[in-house]
Every structure is written in structure tokens, then in C-alpha cells.
Amino acid sequence: MPHATRARSLLLVLLCACVPGSTEGTGETPSGAMPQATDPPIVEKPAPRHVDLRVDSNRDGTIAGDADELDEDKWTKDRGAVFLANLDDDEDRCPRSGKDATLPRCNDAADDTVNGADDLQDLAPVKLLPWANAPDGATATIDFDEASTPHVQLFKKTDAGYELWNPAEDTLDQEALKKGQDFFLEATDIVRDADVWSGLADVTIHVKAGGEEKDSDTVRLRVAPVITFHHLLEAEEIFATRMASEPGVSDDFLADLESAVTAAGVPEGLREIKVDDQWTQDFFETGYMSMPAAGGKQHVLYVAYRSANQGRGGGDLLRLAGKFVFTGFRGKDRIGIQQYSARAKPEMDSLNSFGNFETVPPYTLGDERYPLGRVLRGSVKSWYPDPSFTKMVDGQKMQPAIEVDTSWLSVGHIDETMSFVKASSPRGWVMLVNDPALAKKLLDDASKAGHGAVKMFVGKRWGWGQGDADISIDEVLASKEIMSASTEAAAEIDAQLAIVKKATGLTDAEIIRVPYLHWTSFSRSIAFQPGTVNGISLSDSVFGAPDPHGPVIGGKDIMKDHLEKALQAHGVTVKWIENWDLYHVQMGEVHCGSNAVRKVPDVKWWETGR
Amino acid sequence: MNGTLLFLALGALPQGLVLSPRALPPAVAQRLTLDIAAAKSAAPATFSGLQALIAQVPRLDAQKRGDLPTLTPRLSRLGPDALLPMLEAIAFQAPARAAWTESAERGLRLSLIEAAGMLRDARAEPVFLAILASDERDFATLQLTAEALGRLESDTAVNALLAAATTDKRDAVLAGMGQCRRARIADALAIALDGARSPAQAKSLVRSLAHAGNAAAWKLGGPYADEARAVRATAAEALLRAFIAYDDEARDAASNGLMVVDDAETPILIARARVLADAATAAALDELAQRFARNPTR
Structure with a gap:
């Protein structure tokens, strides 16, 4: 509102507050309707003396009365309108195959039309109030601030439908100014680089008459950030790969996972993805974006980031299976997003997999609140993921990243050593952390108790019948490779943990130590035993973890027993999942082979102050 | 034939x-x-x-x-x-x-x-x-x-590694030769670490030296067990010098290395270093001493 004084706008609010009927809006219109278009016209009382754009500044999901007028040109924790990057495909028009370069280009913001009633729901209303005193011969233009101009589209409602507004050419005449006009705004992209576009968009109407500017009004909106799901949110749908060229090799894993998903009561169950890439966690990451809807609700678009991995699976550039975000995930209210730099370092490519992208659950530390949690990644100055992807994630500004060193790991993913589950504690969650020293102690104790000859990994094999995996406790304890790698892993994990503890304030009582040993591949560390941290939180009370395969002493698998007891104290049951052949021997576990869409939290991002 | x-x-x-x-x-x-x-x-x-x-x-x-x-x-x-x-x-x-x-x-x-x-x-x-x-x-x-x-860990291996570490293969050889748990190797790695040209190279050398001094490996013995004390002491001293010299990833790696080597003299080395340290380094050394006292590798 560059021309109008604060006093003038407040006066208008006060005047309108006395007028019967200038109240807030009603509930969210059911899907399929066109709510904004059918809202009752606003009757101005008294006739405004200036041109007046309105957006949902008070975030109640509607534009009605004058409650949206105050500070409509600002964006703060308390006020400011929101709009969405309209990248979904409400009418299922986009192709289910294509090249990396072209697949992302198809979405509902990629054309100059409103793609049906569902699409309209994804647009933010912008209303020009009727202006009875519009000057004779007045014309008006509407434009955007320079930074947002390439990233926004405005649609004008007409009797025939919706027309894309061209800020350089389109105008409104005096008659239109007198009658008022409905517009709808969408972003054509999310924030990719906050230094280029912060996500704020100023929409300004300029009124000219007699060759001079007579009036103007500006409203500010912020594009919704992408927020990734943390482990505490209820799973709504679980994903896992069935290997396309060898479907049978996935049978054991999928059967156990499905059983765990059923036990957890996941509403949409397990969805199989048929690709030749079993690392379902790695090639996409789920999240959402949202804007206020009536009744205190959120209008949500679900998001799947495609990993920035390059040169995997025979894709034209990016990891082939990642096309799933466009070919299998994108649809009504579902968005696929990719971001990569062709100059990213190939030797660090594994860090771009989303096993190396977790979200710490919400917490408060001192004066700092993280109600949507924080991203947790393996990244240090000398070993880091694709910087352009990191810049995009940082640009969302909602879940500031915690970074730890995973360069000592052969695969380099944070899910190899850390995870989170719900807990009956003041914080509401606990952290699972791999503890190789604890694993050694358990085996040492077993050996000293006379069980040194007990075998682990019984019946398991390292490579399609080529190597028997059976190994005794004493053999493990006598292995220089395993013992030295485990010692080094213990120190590295402790350093990771120190960073997370400092960032979150976690206490030792809030950390569950999970025993398994490490060994070496290509000079770096990998889990020797199935890494039981590397599981998936399926509900508040079910955690799916890889079967560690012993050792079994006195009828109990001592590794299973340890984790079961630790989680039982928090009301969480472990469902054991067979993943030796397809995952463990190839340096991954249950979490690496699964993914989830989760329930959107009640916390509204626009209220977080970030 | x-x-x-x-x-x-x-x-x-x-x-x-x-x-x-x-x-x-x-x-x-x-x-x-x-x-x-x-x-x-x-x-x-x-x-x-x-x-x-x-x-x-x-x-x-x-x-x-x-x-x-x-x-x-x-x-x-x-x-x-x-x-x-x-x-x-x-x-x-x-x-x-x-x-x-x-x-x-x-x-x-x-x-x-x-x-x-x-x-x-x-x-x-x-x-x-x-x-x-x-x-x-x-x-x-x-x-x-x-x-x-x-x-x-043979003498032939030691000689070959030390020779290769003077060639244009130096960085790769130094990064790998810490698996040779011998005193001469530890000495060479310590010297290389003292003269590291960058934090990234220092981090690589720290990890190699930590391999050499790895307490768990030494506990399992070997033909050169009599060199254990010398190797671990050399490693601990060099790692502590690196800890003091750097304030980034290399320092973190040095801290981890000191835990891995777990040399009994480490608290004394830290205390000595603290005497000459500036305030920030002294504080870091205090944290290191606390970490060593509860060494996560044990």
C-alpha cells in the first residue's frame, strides 16, 4: 500500500467493523467447487476513496469483510497471504514417460489456463474491490515486483472462465474498476534460490487517469515452502520397490513390510513401485506445501522431490527411478520436483540420495522453536550433496538443516546411523543411534558367558550362494577388520551425535543406542550386521526394522531383544523385516528400501515465524 | 615346464x-x-x-x-x-x-x-x-x-610404502598406508600431518594415522605387537597437534582419531598443550579431555 497511509487503512477497518455483515468467511468449499468464484460480492460501505486489492491477509481461508486489509502489503508471522506453486496435475494431463528435461515442464502452472475446478482450488484469490468513485477515464494495470515476475501468474475471472493476465498489456477500464474484479494467483515454481527470489510476491494495481497515476494499491503474498515429513507423523501410504526385471527377488522383503504396514494400520497400505532400483528411500523424498483454507484448515499439495543423483539406472541424466515423481506420483494435488546441477561432483553423488535426507521431529530449544522439525543431512565442507539442491531446500526456510559428517561411511547416508521414533516423553520422541561399542560389548559378554561359538547370520549368504555368511561370535571378535572399523565408527557416530545433541538439546535419556558392528568397503565404513537403526516408523507404535539374524542365545536373538526392550519402554513394537539379500548385502536396509507419505501436521508453517 | x-x-x-x-x-x-x-x-x-x-x-x-x-x-x-x-x-x-x-x-x-x-x-x-x-x-x-x-606389515611393505610416499603418488599412498601398523609408518604419517597443505589433506592423514594407532586392532595382537606403544604414542601426539592446528573438519577428525587410538597418555598430552593454548583452544582442549574421559570407542 505505497500510497495510502497506515492511518487511512486503519480508519477504513474501523469504519467497516461497524457495518453489519462485514464478518469473516465460512468453511472450506468441498473439492470440485469453485469457491472463490461463487463467494458473495463484497459490498463496500462506504464507497472507498481509493483502489483496493484484497488477499487473504488474515489467513482465514477467505476474503471477506475488511479483516484482510490491515498490513496487506506486509508478510509477518501474524499476517500475510499465501499462494501455492501450482505444479500438480489435477486433470491427469501430463505424460507418464519422457525425458528428464521435459517431464518437469508439464504441470498446471505450465499453461495459460485454469485447469478445472480442482485447479482453481490451488490458486490464491486476489480481489479488486468495487470502486464506485473510480475517476472518469481511469484505466488500471496490475503488475508484480521484479523478483517475482518470472515466477507468478495471475488469472482474471471472466464470464467465460479465466484469462491469463498479461501485466505488460492488459488493463482494466473505469467500468471494471467500478464493478470490481476477481483474480487468482499461482506460482509457477517453488523457491529454488532465495537469493534470486525469496518467495514473496507483491501484486500492485496502478490506476491512471488523464495521463497521470492517480492511485495504487499493493498486496503481498508468500509462496508456500516445501516442508518434508518427519518420522513422527502418521504414515498414510508406504512405498517400496518390486524389482521390475526380477520381481521375485523382492518377495521376502515386500511380504514382511506389508505385514508390518498392516499391523501399523497405515490407511493407504503398501504401494509397490515397479522399477529396477530397490532403493526406494533414495530416489524420492516426500513433503507438502499448503495455504490457509476456511475453517482453520490447510489446502495441501503433496510433494515428491526427485533425487539429484546422476548417472544411475540408465536415465538420460538423472537417476532413472527418480522419474517416478513425475510418472507415478504426480497427479491431483501431487507434485514432482527436480533440482540438480550438471556440475555436481560425481564422487559425492551418493550424498544426493534421500537416505541422506531425514527430518528431525519438532522441538524447542531455549528461545528457538522448530515446530516442523529440521532437515538432517550428511554434509561437510569437503564432502557434500549437490549445492543447487541444498540451496533449494535451504530456500524453503522452514526446517533449517543440521549437518553432520558422513564422509567416513561408504554409502554416506545419515539413515545408516540415526533415526527417530515417537516416545512417551516430554519431548515426544527419542533418537535411535547406532552404537558399535555396545554391539561389541554384547558379543563380548556372550563370549565370556561361554557362547563364543554361537553363529550369527545362520543360513545367510553374502552373494547368491558364493559365500557362506555364518560366522561365530568369537570369529567376529577376533576380526581385525571388523573390530577396527567398528571402533572408528563409534568415534564418528559419537561426533555426529554431539552435533545433533547440541542442536536439539537431546539428553542421554532421550537416546536409544542400537547395537551393530561395522566393517569396510573401499576404505570406508558399512554396517557388518543389518543396521537396525535403518528402519521405518510406520505408526506411533510400530517400527519396521531389518532382521539382524542373530546371534541367538537361549532362544533369543540378542540384537533383536535389545532393540525390542528399548522401544517397548516407549510403547513401540518392532516388526522385523527380512532384507538380507536385496538390501543388507548391497549396503542398505529397510529404510533404504521404503518410503512414506505422511499426515500433514496441524502446525501451520505460516505461524512459525520463519 | x-x-x-x-x-x-x-x-x-x-x-x-x-x-x-x-x-x-x-x-x-x-x-x-x-x-x-x-x-x-x-x-x-x-x-x-x-x-x-x-x-x-x-x-x-x-x-x-x-x-x-x-x-x-x-x-x-x-x-x-x-x-x-x-x-x-x-x-x-x-x-x-x-x-x-x-x-x-x-x-x-x-x-x-x-x-x-x-x-x-x-x-x-x-x-x-x-x-x-x-x-x-x-x-x-x-x-x-x-x-x-x-x-x-612386512619390512618390505614398509619400505615400499615409504618410498612411494615420496613420489607423485604421495597423497594416495599416505591415505592408505595407515593400515600398516608399524612405527616407521606412524612416524612418516605424523611428519606428513604436521606439514599438511590443506585441511582436507590433514583430514585424510588424520584418518590414516588413526588406522595405524587403532586401539582395537592393536588389542588383537600381531607380529609387531612390540611396536604398539610407539605407534599409538606417535599417533596420539600428532593427532593432538592437528587438533590444535585446525578448527574445522580436520579438528573434528583429529578428535575422533584420538578416541580411536585411545592412548593412555592422551590426558597428559592435552593438559600439557593446554598450558600454552589461547583461550579458545584451551576450551576446545577441555572438551576434548571430557570426551576422552568417556571415550565412546571403549
């Missing part, structure tokens, strides 16, 4: 995956050829087993989670009998690998070197020496070869 005939036969042999047999001293090549032939006759299953495993590499490559497919865990669990089949593949006869990707081939090369080294069998020493002396310049190949040779 007499020596001349064997030499002629060697001339006709195909190339190994990493090395030509001609890169080996003739006598060594002769002996290994005979050993391989005898083993192939006595235990053909080990050779065919390795071949079957190698045949899986393209699939492992297609399904890899990290940057390269790895066979190291599988190969190292095949046991001592797998050494000669692996040496054959490395230096005498590369396995058939039509239409393999570059990453599949690279993954196999590195896996064979690493797994053969983990067997700690002196029969592999000349092969590793030859790779180290070859024109090979690939960092990972040289690092893993240095590790493999280092695991043998």
Missing part, C-alpha cells in the same frame, strides 16, 4: 584386470603361475566361485547404493583359498566382462585389491608392490593398494 618355456608362456598371457604379469619379477610370476595352476587343479570350485561372483557385478552395478558396486564383503568372506583366484584376476587373467560399465569395472578392480589385502597373505605382496610401482595414477586404486600392502 622349464623357466624359459614358462617365460615365453607368460609373454602370451592376457592382461590382468589391474596389472600385466610382465610387471611382476619373472621368478614371482613363474611361482604365482604355478601356484595358481596347482590351486585351480586342486580346488577348482574356488575359481569358478569367484567367476560366478564376478559375473554378478553388472547386476550389482545396476543395483548399487553407493557410487560403485562393491564385492569386498563377499570376497573377503570367501576365505584364504580365494587369494589365488583373486590374484589371477588382478594380475594374470582379467575376467570376461563384455559390455561392462566403467563403474562396474572400477568396482571390481577396487574390490579385488581391497579384499585380497584383507586376507593378509604374504603371497600377494609382490602383486601389490608391482601395482604401487606401476604407472597407475588412480587415487583410489593406489590408496587401496597401499592399504592392502600395508596390512601385510
